[in-house]
Amino acid sequence: DTVLTQSPALAVSPGERVTISCRASESVSTGMHWYQQKPGQQPKLLIYGASNLESGVPARFSGSGSGTDFTLTIDPVEADDTATYFCQQSWNDFTFGSGTKLEIK
Amino acid sequence: QVTLKESGPGMLQPSKTLSLTCSFSGFSLSTSGMVVSWIRQPSGKSLEWLAAIDWDGDKYYNPSLKSRLTVSKDTSNTQVFLKITSVDIADTATYYCARGATSFDYWGQGVMVTVSS
Numbered sequence: 001d002t003v004l005t006q007s008p009a010l011a012v013s014p015g016e017r018v019t020i021s022c023r024a025s026e027s028v029s030t031g032m033h034w035y036q037q038k039p040g041q042q043p044k045l046l047i048y049g050a051s052n053l054e055s056g057v058p059a060r061f062s063g064s065g066s067g068t069d070f071t072l073t074i075d076p077v078e079a080d081d082t083a084t085y086f087c088q089q090s091w092n093d094f095t096f097g098s099g100t101k102l103e104i105k
Numbered sequence: 106q107v108t109l110k111e112s113g114p115g116m117l118q119p120s121k122t123l124s125l126t127c128s129f130s131g132f133s134l135s136t137s138g139m140v141v142s143w144i145r146q147p148s149g150k151s152l153e154w155l156a157a158i159d160w161d162g163d164k165y166y167n168p169s170l171k172s173r174l175t176v177s178k179d180t181s182n183t184q185v186f187l188k189i190t191s192v193d194i195a196d197t198a199t200y201y202c203a204r205g206a207t208s209f210d211y212w213g214q215g216v217m218v219t220v221s222s
Contacts, residue, residue, distance in 0.1 A: 001168075001169075031207060033207070033208035033209075035209075041214075042201055042212040042213065042214055042215055043152065043201075043209070043212055044212075045208055045209060045210050048207070048208035048210075049207075049208070054210065086151065086152060088152070088208070088209075090207035090208065093154065093165075093167065093168070094142070094154035095154065096151050096152040096153070096154070097151065098151045099151050
């Protein structure tokens with residue numbers, strides 16, 4: 001299995017820039033995708049193919065990386081961005097990261 | 106408008122077979138490139154991909170669960186099914202179906218399944 005490692009939690013203030021990282025245990029090329037999940041809701045696709053913004057997602061969200069190291073950036077952060085963010089790889093079957101819980105102070 | 110909706114038993118006993126249905130609209134699974142997956146999430150935990158079926162009827166399974174999973178679709182290509190045999194408490198989760206071949210762009214609202222005696 002390709003294991004995806006994410007930091008468990010972050011807290012930032014509105015208007016700040018936040019980066020959420022995801023490290024893969026082996027190269028996944030650009031087969032990395034990011035989701036936002038709010039409590040009681042299904043995940044929502046934000047970024048696909050490492051850096052492509054899903055239709056309808058605000059341009060405040062961006063993704064970068066290739067190989068084993070990937071980043072989701074939100075700039076500027078808004079209060080509504082409070083959620084858990086998951087990375088997911090599609091290079092070797094499908095696996096998800098453990099999620100990063102983002103708190104807006 | 107693409108929508109997916111999962112349905113299932115809600116609760117079942119250990120050792121039984123779990124049967125889930127994903128009903129969708131706004132796209133056809135007969136269209137080349139279309140894939141529907143099943144993904145689950147225990148409460149407060151991360152997501153686990155289980156299985157997928159594509160437009161051509163090819164099936165894909167999580168290797169760690171493959172022996173217990175069967176994915177299928179109906180002939181009208183508007184429903185996808187998942188069976189999980191010999192369930193135990195560890196199978197308690199919210200089960201989602203989602204569309205996509207690499208990333209998952211549309212998800213159902215999920216159906217909660219509890220395994221309990």
